[in-house]
Amino acid sequence: MNFPNLMRATALAAATLCSLSAQAADWSDTSIGYRYGTDFAEPFNSKEISKNILNFNHVSGYKYGSNFFNADLLLSDENDPSSKGASSGAQEVYVVYRHTLDLAKATGKDFKFGPVRGMGAVVGFDFNTKTDAGYNSKKRMLVAGPSFMMDVPGFLNIGLLALWESNAPYSTFSGVATPRYSYDVHPMLNLVWGMPVPGVPLSFEGFANFIASKGKNEFGVESASETNIDMQVMYDLSGVMGAKPKTFRVGLEYQWWKNKFGNNSDGAAGKGAFAKTTMIRAEYHF
Numbered sequence: 001m002n003f004p005n006l007m008r009a010t011a012l013a014a015a016t017l018c019s020l021s022a023q024a025a026d027w028s029d030t031s032i033g034y035r036y037g038t039d040f041a042e043p044f045n046s047k048e049i050s051k052n053i054l055n056f057n058h059v060s061g062y063k064y065g066s067n068f069f070n071a072d073l074l075l076s077d078e079n080d081p082s083s084k085g086a087s088s089g090a091q092e093v094y095v096v097y098r099h100t101l102d103l104a105k106a107t108g109k110d111f112k113f114g115p116v117r118g119m120g121a122v123v124g125f126d127f128n129t130k131t132d133a134g135y136n137s138k139k140r141m142l143v144a145g146p147s148f149m150m151d152v153p154g155f156l157n158i159g160l161l162a163l164w165e166s167n168a169p170y171s172t173f174s175g176v177a178t179p180r181y182s183y184d185v186h187p188m189l190n191l192v193w194g195m196p197v198p199g200v201p202l203s204f205e206g207f208a209n210f211i212a213s214k215g216k217n218e219f220g221v222e223s224a225s226e227t228n229i230d231m232q233v234m235y236d237l238s239g240v241m242g243a244k245p246k247t248f249r250v251g252l253e254y255q256w257w258k259n260k261f262g263n264n265s266d267g268a269a270g271k272g273a274f275a276k277t278t279m280i281r282a283e284y285h286f
Contacts, residue, residue: 026062028061029059029060030058031056031058031284031285033055034282035052035053035279036053037279039277039278040076040275041257041271041272042080042272043260045134046271049079051075051077052074052075053073053074054073055070055283056069056070065099065100065106069095069096070096071093071095072092072093074093075091077089080132082131083131083132083136090133091130092129093130095126098124099124100120101121104118116149118149119147119149120146120147122159124144127139127140127141134172136170137261138180140165141164142163143163145159145160152193154194154195155193156193159190160189161188163185163187165183165214166182167180167218169218178218181217183262184213188212189209190210191208193207201236201245202234202235203236205231205233205234206231207229208229209228209229210226210227212225224262224263224265225259226260226261226262227256228257228258228260231253231255232254233252235249236249237249246285248284248285250280252278253280253281255275260275261273
């Protein structure tokens with residue numbers, strides 16, 4: 001599937017999800033957003049990269065659990081060149097979906113213990129496609145595992161997930177297409193949180209993924225364990241604009257991503273495999 005077709009398919013999937021959620025959900029929140037930063041990094045690329053990121057996000061809850069859908073369109077500058085030439089920046093679509101089945105709601109049993117207020121069973125997927133000059137990622141990943149919902153203001157969910165990941169890159173430098181390659185099944189410790197700051201219209205949100213090595217990659221190189229921490233402080237300026245709470249939000253975001261995509265930042269992938277990125281962020285919720 002080429003890039004324009006994938007964008008249309010993603011938009012259609014998002015629209016369908018929103019339509020179904022509106023009919024069946026007990027609650028839902030849908031937003032479009034924008035992020036921008038000038039110090040993104042990519043493995044095997046020593047340059048700092050500027051990216052504009054357009055975002056569609058949908059979260060909803062129903063009788064037995066919740067759904068999460070996120071689609072990012074990432075537009076790089078020429079420091080992350082596209083396969084069409086060094087004067088053109090790469091484009092990427094990255095999509096994440098997670099479904100969490102609340103075990104207490106599904107079974108009628110109490111799963112509270114210690115600091116845990118509930119448990120869930122998580123299933124979902126990631127996929128991406130990118131038009132960069134070197135790798136042209138076509139990632140596919142299934143995830144599944146338990147999640148522990150902690151008893152905190154807002155929410156903090158801690159999941160231990162198994163990852164089934166594969167890729168089928170195409171190198172425009174060598175002209176070689178790699179057949180779809182499946183990595184070793186590997187675990188990920190996942191934290192997701194959203195916590196209000198008392199007394200002010202601020203919230204502290206984000207996620208942290210601690211991912212074990214996925215074995216050898218498609219080129220026979222041993223992959224590294226990976227840490228990806230992405231967090232933001234968001235300010236609700238809806239009151240200033242005369243809108244209902246949480247309609248317009250702006251903030252600052254920071255991402256600390258070591259051994260990006262399992263590439264060892266101390267090896268051939270170099271400093272581009274260790275991203276330390278500051279972004280501005282804006283969201284409109286509807």
